[in-house]
Amino acid sequence: MRALMVQGTGSNVGKSLLVAGLCRVFARKGLMVRPFKPQNMSNNAAVTADGGEIGRAQALQARAAGVAPSVHMNPVLLKPQSETGSQVVVQGRVVGTARAREYQSWKPRLMEAVLDSFGRLSEEADLVLVEGAGSASEVNLRAGDIANMGFARAADVPVVLVGDIDRGGVIASLVGTKAVLDVADAAMIRGFIVNRFRGDPALFDSGMRFVSERTGWPALGLVPHFSDAARLPAEDGLGLRREGRRGSVVVAVPVTPWISNFDDLDPLREEPGVEVVLVEPGHPLPAEAALVVLPGSKTTIDDLMFIRVQGWDVDLKAHVRRGGRVLGLCGGYQMLGTRIDDPLGIEGEAGRSIAGLSLLDVTTTLTANKRLEAVAGTTLADGTPFSGYEMHIGETSGPDAFSRAFARLANGQPDGAVSADGRVTGTYVHGLFADDRQRARWLALLGAQTSDLAYEALVDDIIDRFADHLETHLDCERLFALSAR
Incomplete structure (x- = not known):
């Protein structure tokens, strides 16, 4: 079994959709692919075939992989109920509520559930694509971490780091991540991807080289902005704000x-x-x-x-x-x-x-x-x-x-x-x-007015086109090679 983890320099850099697109890329090659996110925080959830709930993003990723969603694809789901507290869902079932500080003491036993679920998926997959949460550089939360480098180290899963150029400062965010990470954590990263580029890619060639030289990580691709990705189901409130059609x-x-x-x-x-x-x-x-x-x-x-x-x-x-x-x-x-x-x-x-x-x-x-x-x-x-x-x-x-x-x-x-x-x-x-x-x-x-919109077919079409987009702009063969453990 192979596995590869996609972590980000921050939240909303496109990790969820990149994993969904790669699930479709490798599933179309005949591989048994499973998505996995150790810990997710979202009030946008989906019901699974095995009678639990997971983050909406993991349900979309399962769809992209051509499999039914399972509670083991997102073993820890945090559903915020206040500014400082969340309902905690473990392997699809509510186990209680915890404030942010209290939750830190839960993490050791939650890691057991995370590794158990990862093991179960590993038994049925050729490739597990893992999504990190938030930022890989949150070193203040590194002790007991189950969502990013803590999981990657515990499960021995190689990491690809993603930065979002559309929000600005992508060079600093990628190089800065290397600067703040523990040496052993940084060694888990096998390469980087720059996401949501707009304009002439040749203008950022020197930027890609600079990041690679400063970090020692190979550049795995510069992914142009794909506007229709915003039409796929989102996992957090940022997806609410996207523009819709104008109608009467x-x-x-x-x-x-x-x-x-x-x-x-x-x-x-x-x-x-x-x-x-x-x-x-x-x-x-x-x-x-x-x-x-x-x-x-x-x-x-x-x-x-x-x-x-x-x-x-x-x-x-x-x-x-x-x-x-x-x-x-x-x-x-x-x-x-x-x-x-x-x-x-x-x-x-x-x-x-x-x-x-x-x-x-x-x-x-x-x-x-x-x-x-x-x-x-x-x-x-x-x-x-x-x-x-x-x-x-x-x-x-x-x-x-x-x-x-x-x-x-x-x-x-x-x-x-x-x-x-x-x-x-x-x-x-x-x-x-x-x-x-x-x-x-x-x-x-x-x-x-009535329309001929077939919504579910539209979602699948967008996933397919996004997968085509990734195959054009990412070295997918190299990504697969990096997934060896």
């Missing part, structure tokens, strides 16, 4: 601090007749919106309080009075009800209770059990089929759910709720808009 039908999305699973919005952004407007704090919901979507939330009660502080609760009620539609997804569904109770302290202090937006006659109780499952079903109003997934804590019930459920799942269970006037809908199903059939249904309800 406006879908407004209030951006809350703990928004999660926001890739639910990506298919709408691809529709030519739709404009997705991200409403930032301090701005009202646009009066021209045909639909307001309340996405998922990692801390539903806190995000609901934030909505009230922004005055968006008033805007929502005015939107409905004008005849607009509202869709709440997962946590957004819970917010639409009359009350949310947290007797066990799932999201903070035990016993908290908060009034909901009262746009649906349902109540939610947060519970310890988390539902993680791929689902399929049909909408009850018109029988339109869909497939997606559920990922939530809490049970929701009430008159609107009992008498006007949104859908019936394949197992016969009802899901969601619809208001008496049909304008407000809530559901626990993520991925609705990625299903072409269900997205067409919503476009018709909104009066948007």
Whole structure:
């Protein structure tokens, strides 16, 4: 078994997409490829075939490799719940919450889970492509590290270092990484890649030589900017801000601090007749919106309080009075009800209770059990089929759910709720808009023009074209040779 780790000079230098593209490159060569990220921090997660959850980026990488996602591809997932604390998911299951300082003491036992998962993937793969987290040069966090050099050294996995020239300072960031790393850590790096270059590559030849001379690492490629990579599902909030298409039908999305699973919005952004407007704090919901979507939330009660502080609760009620539609997804569904109770302290202090937006006659109780499952079903109003997934804590019930459920799942269970006037809908199903059939249904309800967009095929096409791009600009044969352990 071969393995190669892609680390970065910083966050958002393109590690996730580079690994996804390389997964497709080597899978097309007939290799059994598995992606792996020891530790990820993201509230954008995916349900796995083995009944757990991992970071959305690793699910995309698994797709690029042509395999089902597994909890072992991302054995430690941190889901931020506050500025200083996160929910900790180990091998797909929630094991507790920890503040940043407390989490450092968890790392020795988490390394055991990381190495166990890596070993399991290694047994079924010809090549494991590993993604680091954040920056390789965070020497203040090196003791007990499980995400970058700590893992690389423990598992004896060679490293390729990636710098992002688009953000500036790439020469200093690459050379500086060599300067601050421990000698043994620096020795794990077999070469470097400069990502997201714009312009004439010949103008950076001297820059590549300078980095190589100062670090002793060979240059493995200069990767030009690939704009369509931004259309692939993102793992953090930076992906929210990308530009969408301009259309005649406006879908407004209030951006809350703990928004999660926001890739639910990506298919709408691809529709030519739709404009997705991200409403930032301090701005009202646009009066021209045909639909307001309340996405998922990692801390539903806190995000609901934030909505009230922004005055968006008033805007929502005015939107409905004008005849607009509202869709709440997962946590957004819970917010639409009359009350949310947290007797066990799932999201903070035990016993908290908060009034909901009262746009649906349902109540939610947060519970310890988390539902993680791929689902399929049909909408009850018109029988339109869909497939997606559920990922939530809490049970929701009430008159609107009992008498006007949104859908019936394949197992016969009802899901969601619809208001008496049909304008407000809530559901626990993520991925609705990625299903072409269900997205067409919503476009018709909104009066948007229909399109021939096949969203899943579009994602695969972009991955293929990105893999072609990498094969053109990277020495992939040399990368494979470097993966020998």
